[in-house]
Amino acid sequence: MAELKQYRNESILRDASLYFLGAPTMLLFGPPGSGKTFLVRHLARQHGWRIRMVTCKESMRDEDFLGVLLLDGGSTRWVDGPLAQAFRGAAEGEKVILFLDEVNRMPPKQLNILIEAINDYDDEHFVLYNHLTGETLQAPKGNLKFVAAANIGQIGTSDLPEALLDRFVIHLHVPYPAPEEERKILADWGLEEHEAKFLVDFALATRELYAKGDLDFPLSTRMLVRVAQGLATWEEEAKRSGKSEGFSPSKRISAICKFLEGIFPYLAGGTAGNPEWSERTEALRQMMLTMLAELQTPKEAPRGKPSHERSKHDTTDVTRASDAKRSPGRTARKRARRGPDLTF
Ligand SMILES: Nc1ncnc2c1ncn2[C@@H]1O[C@H](COP(=O)(O)OP(=O)(O)O)[C@@H](O)[C@H]1O
């Protein structure tokens, strides 16, 4: 398995760690892609617990949760699902987190099974009755934790069933990491400082527009990481095919913009031709153009060249930063009329 990158949200990690140790159940909630799943993987690693994961979905059946009876040659064989695995492991002395990811998508029937398993049997144990096998499993509370994550954007926990909120003792909000943390995350994924700043500023703009109802979805931390990964893959591919020994700074910015255009197609312009892309999305395009106009990239030498060839203060780039410095607003407006220079 690939090495886990650092979890960059110190205060959340500290709180989550405390609550994890102190409470049998914890519900993490926040917007999609804010790092909830990643946080649980970190907690598990930090404290040496094993994760049994259930990714909840509307089409979930008891079998996905409890287990299935398989035909094996002429006979049948029972195979535990994650809930039964977690209980059996904990009963045998393993430290197990049953992690219910996207618990907000769990159908009521399976939610009831979960709630019954969490219900206090006595102060020391959780008890699972498996109605598919008739078996009862009993796990010491010290060995089993229930952690759930819910993607719930701006709404808070009000959309979640009360029974769930009631059984999960801790409700921890996991927002997007702070901008300086997100910039560090992108640096971890190989982005230069100015690239990380550009992307994070752009993400903040999308989140503001989304909060006002002017965008269908915001750019999450997950999406930011995907852009950085996409850029690395494109650059790697260019190197592998012998077409390039590495992208220049402006080529990298173009690639980042190209990726963003893939996420938000209206960034490419031409909204007039598509009634779906309403005028309001134009705000995002304008925002990006202004940011591009203000962006200062290092000198045009591919990454990997000696540092004296890529002085930080020397600015030449796709957006003609010298123009931008004189009048970023005017340049952006001019560029908006022409359409963005996202040739990649
Ligand atoms: N705080 C963080 N520190 C480092 N990387 C993060 C952080 N938050 C999110 N990420 C990155 O975003 C990706 C998606 O996060 P994830 O935990 O799947 O979000 P969620 O479960 O909230 O939808 C992670 O795999 C990781 O690469």
Ligand SMILES: [Mg+2]
């Ligand atoms: Mg998740």
